[in-house]
Amino acid sequence: LMELFLNKKIDKVELIYHHYKSKGTQELLRETFLPITLMTEDERWKIPQPDYIVEPDPQTIMDQLIPKVLKLKLYTIHADSVSSEHAARTIAMQTATDNADDLLDELTLQYNKLRQQSITNELLDIIGGSFGKPG
Template identity: 60%
Template sequence: HIMEPDRATIVEQIIPKSLKVQLYKALLDSHAAEHGARMTAMHKATDNADSLLKELKLTYNKARQASITNEILEIVGGAEALKG
């Protein structure tokens, strides 16, 4: 015959173990939630940086084009002044 503990002994052993498992699961869930929040924040930061980079490139290209246009106007103006 296999000896099995009585019901009270089983309950005395299972309840503390069950509590430990539940606390450990809560700790793991909390840790996973923290990582999820960090990942979401980093995705948003990356998206914001990409958006800012596009805006800065557009601003730079507009300023560059304006500078080129001014140089061309100065050259044409100088050439016209020499002609006439």
């Protein structure tokens, strides 16, 4: 991506990803990856600029630092998206488990009612049969 951007084959790179906020909340974010927006001139003048001696020169530092920052940003976004996906899967599986438990409880109740009805019918047949015999 950086090479394509530097060679002017692409003008802009935007990232769209899910940001993990909490177990039940993920937020869809859209960020500009390239070009990097550091500081505007107005913001730069608001910050006091001490006179530091920088070795190597600031341009060399930026040339080495920016690719590392971009790689770190991609890694962070990937980790964030994976965390969001796992959280969503966990919630989906928990919901499926809860639904299966509810269905099992409902089926158990229905089975017990049918079994009780069957026993009641057998008892009525036995009692009805004993009244029908002379004794």
